[in-house]
Amino acid sequence: MGMKSDIRLIDDNGLRIDGRLPNQLRPIKMDVGEVKRANGSAYIEWGGNKIIAAVYGPREAYPKHVQESDRAIVRARYNMAAFSVDERKRPGPDRRSVELSKVISEALTSVVFVEKFPRTAIDVYIEVLQADAGTRVAGITAASLALAHAGIPMRDLVVGCAAGKVDGVVVLDLNKEEDNFGEADVPMAILPRTGEIALLQMDGDLTYEELTNAMEMAMDAAKEIYSMEIETLKSKYRGDEE
Amino acid sequence: MSNKFSEGVVAESKRDYIKKLALHGTRIDGRGFDDVRPINIEKGFIKRADGSALVQLGDTKVLVGVKIEPGEPFPDTPNSGIMTTNVELVPLASPTFEPGPPSEEAIELARVVDRGIRESHAIDLEKLVIEEGEKVWVVFIDMHVLDYHGNLFDACGIAALAALEDATVPAEKFGVGEDFKLPLVHYPVPVTFAKIGDWIVADPNLDEESIAKARLTVTTNEEGKINAMQKGLFGTFTYDEVKKVINRSLDIGQKVREKILGGADGEEN
Numbered sequence: 001m002g003m004k005s006d007i008r009l010i011d012d013n014g015l016r017i018d019g020r021l022p023n024q025l026r027p028i029k030m031d032v033g034e035v036k037r038a039n040g041s042a043y044i045e046w047g048g049n050k051i052i053a054a055v056y057g058p059r060e061a062y063p064k065h066v067q068e069s070d071r072a073i074v075r076a077r078y079n080m081a082a083f084s085v086d087e088r089k090r091p092g093p094d095r096r097s098v099e100l101s102k103v104i105s106e107a108l109t110s111v112v113f114v115e116k117f118p119r120t121a122i123d124v125y126i127e128v129l130q131a132d133a134g135t136r137v138a139g140i141t142a143a144s145l146a147l148a149h150a151g152i153p154m155r156d157l158v159v160g161c162a163a164g165k166v167d168g169v170v171v172l173d174l175n176k177e178e179d180n181f182g183e184a185d186v187p188m189a190i191l192p193r194t195g196e197i198a199l200l201q202m203d204g205d206l207t208y209e210e211l212t213n214a215m216e217m218a219m220d221a222a223k224e225i226y227s228m229e230i231e232t233l234k235s236k237y238r239g240d241e242e
Numbered sequence: 243m244s245n246k247f248s249e250g251v252v253a254e255s256k257r258d259y260i261k262k263l264a265l266h267g268t269r270i271d272g273r274g275f276d277d278v279r280p281i282n283i284e285k286g287f288i289k290r291a292d293g294s295a296l297v298q299l300g301d302t303k304v305l306v307g308v309k310i311e312p313g314e315p316f317p318d319t320p321n322s323g324i325m326t327t328n329v330e331l332v333p334l335a336s337p338t339f340e341p342g343p344p345s346e347e348a349i350e351l352a353r354v355v356d357r358g359i360r361e362s363h364a365i366d367l368e369k370l371v372i373e374e375g376e377k378v379w380v381v382f383i384d385m386h387v388l389d390y391h392g393n394l395f396d397a398c399g400i401a402a403l404a405a406l407e408d409a410t411v412p413a414e415k416f417g418v419g420e421d422f423k424l425p426l427v428h429y430p431v432p433v434t435f436a437k438i439g440d441w442i443v444a445d446p447n448l449d450e451e452s453i454a455k456a457r458l459t460v461t462t463n464e465e466g467k468i469n470a471m472q473k474g475l476f477g478t479f480t481y482d483e484v485k486k487v488i489n490r491s492l493d494i495g496q497k498v499r500e501k502i503l504g505g506a507d508g509e510e511n
Contacts, residue, residue, distance in 0.1 A: 098349045200472075200484065202468065202472075203361045206467060215481065
């Protein structure tokens, strides 16, 4: 965020560097059941992002001291493959992925009926295979689908979506150039049925009006992504693909 | 998942008491919902550091030391100094802190404070170039939590800003010109809120933090811009709640900022 450049991110017609309108999402494709060994899994392509998520559990939580006597713990692990970004990323958790794993775990916990599974862990593994900005929101969307596919009882699906500001314009779903050279990014995770906000982060420089515009833009788009999620799950059980 | 930022269990009776008080618009320590605990700032506490501040936010105590050394710039930002932040949750500060590598709580804390300072461009990093593309000043902001009684986000953010304000770039020591005051051009202040029942209170103390369902930190600067946000814990916020919290953080942040800049030594709020 905030790196200086001469690149113009919004052209004279108000279009973005990839030709999108300010409030337009990148193309999104989702599927469930990619990882046969897991209890549930999902794959998402969102712009240039390619992310796979898999769920194991509920299963007895180890090490034992992490167990909670009255509920399950939801442990998400966000991990980027070494080859997922331009310059090779050193494998293993860095500070960024530790933080993202934490906020994603917390957001997913807010929807799962964790009290149904005391002393267990629900492990959610999110692997970013190719990164193109917005990996945490695409990742949490895939994670939510994987949880549903695993049959974990939840009070809603979670939809991740981000908005931000580039060249002074509030825009939806930043791509890589916009993320690098833009002025702000607001990643969110939303429970579309109730409109609750389960994940909210922000960095950059925004006025109150810009920030609320961005949040409203992301929440509107969440409805669209929500119907894609539902359609993806339904089509799996209708057997559309077989 | 054991939460390091709580004592684990708050008595059911205390939990009920806190909620009952909220119904009457007050809190367990007598504060109103938007009242921040007394802030005490002692700048220059560590003489060996290039800038430092010992900050008390109620009973929470954080010491921040800033060290500034020459180093190599990042290849993609050859004309810019570097800042890094780190938080140590040392075990003497709480029975729930353990020795060892930084916990995820410590990493999150450091990154949230970092975002506020970085995104507001608080430090004029372009003034920290010694030799373009070769040598720049690296500003290390190290936060040491010494007593944990809730709301480390704000205590660390306040202490970091106060320590930066206190900092001098030690150019003479490294033979690259005269010492100069660290160029600080913006003043980001984080304000953290906790959701307890349906109530949202600013600057949660330890009891409040332990029973909070959700947490939201909003960092704003002196121009009324929002520079960073971080939601935490297992609960959710409605959009309406978030909007109100942002507005409250702008007001509260301004008051806290005046205290940091005015040097709140010894005085209670």
